[in-house]
Amino acid sequence: MVVRSYEQLRVVLEKERRRLATAVARHPVLVREPAGYGNHVADDATDVFDQAASNSLFRKLKQDLDEMEAALARFENGTYGRCQKCGERIEWARLEALPQARFCLRCQRRQEIR
Numbered sequence: 403m404v405v406r407s408y409e410q411l412r413v414v415l416e417k418e419r420r421r422l423a424t425a426v427a428r429h430p431v432l433v434r435e436p437a438g439y440g441n442h443v444a445d446d447a448t449d450v451f452d453q454a455a456s457n458s459l460f461r462k463l464k465q466d467l468d469e470m471e472a473a474l475a476r477f478e479n480g481t482y483g484r485c486q487k488c489g490e491r492i493e494w495a496r497l498e499a500l501p502q503a504r505f506c507l508r509c510q511r512r513q514e515i516r
C-alpha cells in the first residue's frame with residue numbers, strides 16, 4: 403500500500419488501534435508477577451516462564467496501544483507529524499514505517515543514545 407497523506411496514516415493507526423485493543427481485551431490479565439528467579443522449584447519453572455512471557459507480551463500490547471492512542475490524539479489536537487521534542491516535521495518515510503512515531507529521526511537517535 404502506498405501511503406501519501408496524513409489521512410491515510412490515520413486510517414492505518416485506527417486499524418492498528420482496534421487490533422491492539424482487541425488483543426488486549428482478549429489477553430488474560432495477570433495480576434501476579436513472577437515470584438522471582440532462582441528461588442522456585444523446578445516444576446514451577448515452566449509456569450513462571452510462561453507467566454513472565456505472557457506478562458511481558460501483555461505489557462507490550464498495552465504499550466503499543468497507548469502509542470496508537472497518543473498518535474490519534476495528536477491528530478485531534480493538530481500536532482500529528484511534528485516531533486514532540488524539536489517541533490520539526492517528522493520525516494515522511496519515518497511516519498510511513500512508524501505512523502505512531504513521536505520524534506523525528508534525529509531526536510529519536512539522541513534519545514536512544516542516552
Ligand SMILES: [Zn+2]
Binds near residue numbers: 485486489505509510
Ligand atoms: Zn526532533
